[in-house]
Amino acid sequence: MKKDIKNDFPIFKAQSDERPFVFLDSAAVSQMPQTVIDAVSEFYSTYKANVHSGIYGIGMRAVEAYEGARNAVAEFLSADSNEIIFTSGTTASLNMAARMLESRITAGDEIMVSTMEHHSNFIPWQELAKRTNAIFIMLPLEKDGTLSLNTVRAMAGPRTKIIAITHVSHATGAVNDVREICRMAHGVGALCVVDAAQSAPHMPIDVRDIDCDFLAFSGQKVLGPTGTGVLYGKEKHLCELTPVIFGGGMIRHVSAEDSTWADAPQKFEAGTPHAAGAIGLGAALSYIEGIGRKEIMAHERNLARMARRALMNMPGIHLYGPGNEKETSGIVSFTVEGAHPHDVAEILSRENIAVRAGHHCALPLMNHFGISGTIRASFYLYNTEEDVERLVAGVQKAGDMFQV
Numbered sequence: 001m002k003k004d005i006k007n008d009f010p011i012f013k014a015q016s017d018e019r020p021f022v023f024l025d026s027a028a029v030s031q032m033p034q035t036v037i038d039a040v041s042e043f044y045s046t047y048k049a050n051v052h053s054g055i056y057g058i059g060m061r062a063v064e065a066y067e068g069a070r071n072a073v074a075e076f077l078s079a080d081s082n083e084i085i086f087t088s089g090t091t092a093s094l095n096m097a098a099r100m101l102e103s104r105i106t107a108g109d110e111i112m113v114s115t116m117e118h119h120s121n122f123i124p125w126q127e128l129a130k131r132t133n134a135i136f137i138m139l140p141l142e143k144d145g146t147l148s149l150n151t152v153r154a155m156a157g158p159r160t161k162i163i164a165i166t167h168v169s170h171a172t173g174a175v176n177d178v179r180e181i182c183r184m185a186h187g188v189g190a191l192c193v194v195d196a197a198q199s200a201p202h203m204p205i206d207v208r209d210i211d212c213d214f215l216a217f218s219g220q221k222v223l224g225p226t227g228t229g230v231l232y233g234k235e236k237h238l239c240e241l242t243p244v245i246f247g248g249g250m251i252r253h254v255s256a257e258d259s260t261w262a263d264a265p266q267k268f269e270a271g272t273p274h275a276a277g278a279i280g281l282g283a284a285l286s287y288i289e290g291i292g293r294k295e296i297m298a299h300e301r302n303l304a305r306m307a308r309r310a311l312m313n314m315p316g317i318h319l320y321g322p323g324n325e326k327e328t329s330g331i332v333s334f335t336v337e338g339a340h341p342h343d344v345a346e347i348l349s350r351e352n353i354a355v356r357a358g359h360h361c362a363l364p365l366m367n368h369f370g371i372s373g374t375i376r377a378s379f380y381l382y383n384t385e386e387d388v389e390r391l392v393a394g395v396q397k398a399g400d401m402f403q404v
């Protein structure tokens with residue numbers, strides 16, 4: 001991993017006092033390198049224009065940059081650019097997919113999600129099932145919070161129409177074999193929707209190899225601006241499905257009798273898009289590619305393993321998730337006996353360490369573990385071994401305070 005990577009991210013200088021700022025909440029929101037901030041700022045200060053009205057100079061430049069960002073996303077996923085829809089984030093992408101697929105669902109069909117899903121990949125499908133009288137099924141997990149492929153194999157059947165599954169759990173770091181799950185889904189005639197919010201920032205993704213029908217991720221978790229995201233959809237689906245949001249920029253023809261739509265992806269992008277955000281997202285992906293996702297993943301896994309090893313040996317610490325023996329991402333979830341997760345996060349915050357605490361928008365998973373929440377440390381490319389040491393020392397301090 002490149003040395004002094006934190007120097008590329010102005011927030012670390014801005015938030016450090018006499019103690020360097022340790023940011024361990026990248027699973028919620030990642031920080032932005034200066035190159036991304038510059039790309040966004042350049043759009044606003046030199047060529048801000050609507051990407052639907054590019055007849056004049058800056059308008060054409062804005063269209064070029066916006067479509068350039070789409071090409072960058074397509075390359076990042078090994079997709080075609082006409083399969084990339086810009087959205088405001090994973091939540092918007094998954095809600096859009098659930099609305100788009102409504103026409104494919106009839107009463108009695110099964111829609112499956114796993115128990116480890118973020119609420120964003122849970123509620124849209126639960127609501128779709130309610131609207132269509134379909135059966136909403138939650139795939140149960142193993143004790144350690146992982147999903148066994150045998151469970152999917154046993155539960156997916158001819159009535160299954162959609163399997164919506166996360167690639168990586170945001171709460172435990174467990175990694176799902178989405179390629180195999182897509183294969184199983186297709187084997188029973190179902191579609192497979194992948195929530196890549198926690199994988200796209202950290203590992204190479206090839207949608208052709210995974211063979212997913214849809215895949216969603218958030219720009220703000222891949223070093224990009226907030227309020228940006230992507231919905232990938234296989235070309236054949238995007239051609240067939242009808243839009244769910246209507247307005248300017250997505251039509252072929254409008255008349256009193258009827259209206260018709262532009263081709264995908266434009267027909268799914270009604271209204272003025274967040275062009276600055278998309279352009280920033282494109283710059284973020286090129287920053288990531290400059291380092292390499294394999295290298296990023298190896299670096300984060302190493303830090304997470306180091307943190308787990310240290311925490312595991314501390315009295316009163318309970319770790320959740322698959323642990324160091326199985327494949328995980330750079331996420332470590334734990335509790336401190338006798339302390340509320342929020343209290344531990346507050347103590348760490350006093351040490352200038354930012355972690356997430358709570359149910360992480362994964363109440364079914366918390367229920368599976370029989371707890372109300374955890375403390376979550378999530379590592380990214382800018383974290384270091386010193387950050388792990390600071391975290392461990394901070395947790396030790398919290399443990400001492402709560403007399404573990």
Ligand SMILES: Cc1ncc(COP(=O)(O)O)c(C=O)c1O
Binds near residue numbers: 166218
């Ligand atoms: C796995 C997963 N899915 C969906 C989301 C929702 O992402 P956003 O809030 O960017 O829409 C998150 C955010 O934490 C996530 O971790």
